[in-house]
Ligand code: KG4
């Protein structure tokens with residue numbers, strides 16, 4: 299694809315917003331030629347959560363090799379690329395800066411345009427990698443460690459915010475409950491694993507705001523888990539995990555389907571790390587099928603942080619909005635750009 303004088307078919311994406319060091323090569327925003335993710339789980343596990351200073355240092359150590367791997371797996375040399383896209387926010391400032399600086403340096407060395415990508419928009423593009431042409435609008439439930447958003451996506455770059463969490467993000471609730479139960483880090487996969495052996499009806503945890511509006515609240519659920527376990531110290535962790543997970547899934551699915559109905563959506567999508575959760579994926583697919591709507595679920599690898607979604611969003615952005623200036627910095631609290 300050519301945009302003006304810019305050849306931008308093949309984009310190198312770089313993602314370093316939190317604790318995954320990732321690079322990917324994607325053609326035309328659609329064909330993933332390589333996607334390398336180096337997880338820092340081992341670095342942070344001992345602390346029960348991401349330590350920002352350690353995350354930044356680990357990105358510095360890992361990124362050059364991760365980029366080299368992504369290029370060699372794709373069989374592409376740097377100067378053959380059309381652009382380099384990197385996440386500029388939201389995220390941890392020390393982590394973001396590592397990816398942004400590397401991307402700009404590569405652009406200067408290889409004479410390529412730089413594209414600064416919004417991480418949240420990257421998560422929205424992840425579903426499009428597997429389902430490039432959904433009928434618009436679709437409702438996307440974006441559930442990650444830092445965000446819980448319901449978005450009406452009317453096309454790439456065209457977003458309306460329908461609802462968001464009033465307190466904790468869904469992934470944050472998984473991580474906090476896992477830490478409380480001593481199940482380890484990251485919490486989401488640990489809870490999902492324990493829940494497979496548990497009884498989801500063992501505890502009747504609250505479903506906050508399930509039948510009211512499109513906003514979410516998860517901090518009361520976390521407190522309810524703590525209280526329940528203190529009241530029943532002999533309770534099995536597996537039952538607590540299963541009951542907690544069920545409460546989160548019930549609320550997320552009910553709100554997503556209500557949003558789809560209110561906006562006459564032609565499909566429902568998931569994005570963000572929590573979207574890798576098997577019971578959430580199954581429940582949303584079932585609820586969507588019951589209403590005759592397609593559920594556009596990205597592969598699990600594309601739900602958690604990766605650079606293919608950044609390259610895909612960067613490819614679209616370059617084609618429609620142009621390159622980002624090399625004087626642009628990282629923005630830790632960057633928001634999703636919304637329609638007026
Ligand atoms: O999108 P992501 O990789 O990073 C952020 O942008 O935050 O999301 C990470 C979050 C963490 O809270 C993690 O516990 C959660 O996604 N997560 C899961 C699962 N895998 C990751 N939550 C529930 N079930 C999972 N299988």
Ligand code: ZN
Pocket residue numbers: 417421442443570571602603
């Ligand atoms: Zn993310």
